[in-house]
Amino acid sequence: MPLNLDAIDRRILRALQRDGRLQNLELARQVGLSPSPCLRRVRLLEEAGVIERYVALVNPLKVDAAITLFVRVWLTGQDEETVDRFTDAVRELPQVLECHLMAGDCDFLLRVVASDLEAYRQFQIKHLARIKGVQNLKTEIPMQKIKLTTELPI
Known part of the structure; x- marks a missing residue:
């Protein structure tokens, strides 16, 4: 069940989605609160599970x-x-x-990364196709990334 978020909670979430490393002082300034109530709201959002965790977004080209x-x-x-x-x-x-x-045509949809097509092919042969119960695999190769975001529309 969605939590009833007010405008300040939403500003906090939007700011943290853009930069999860924001220091509380800067976050408070951006959302128009003093530091103590801002930190309290962030902790409540974390405790309620609205904020699940903080991560670093890694450039896939830099890590093969x-x-x-x-x-x-x-x-x-x-x-x-x-x-x-x-x-x-x-x-x-x-x-x-x-x-x-x-629901629909296939049973599962996977998003997979690989260094190149040959590495993916080997992954498919040695791992995916060997999972007991897999009947068929169809791979779709995107030509161009148009949009990729981790920010939810809050």
Whole structure:
């Protein structure tokens, strides 16, 4: 259930989404609060689970993860054992950044990173295709990144 956020909470969240390393003094200045109430609000947002964690966004080109691929996955069945086996295996693969259970044509949609197409091909052969219960994989290769954001519209 969504929390009832006021305008100040929303300003805090927008500012922290842009820069999670903002010092409390600067955050308070940006949202129009004094430091103590600002810090109290941030802690309440953290405790309520609105702010889950803080992360560093890494440039994939600088760490040999130059390409992103989207992989549609079809399983041999949608029974609990098959789905659990697949999701457990995918959670162990650091190349898989996102895994979504889908309604519609495929069973899962993955976002995968690799250094190049050959590295992805080897990953697909040695890991994805070997997960018991995987019936079919279709890889989509994006031509151009138009938009990528981590900021939610708050």
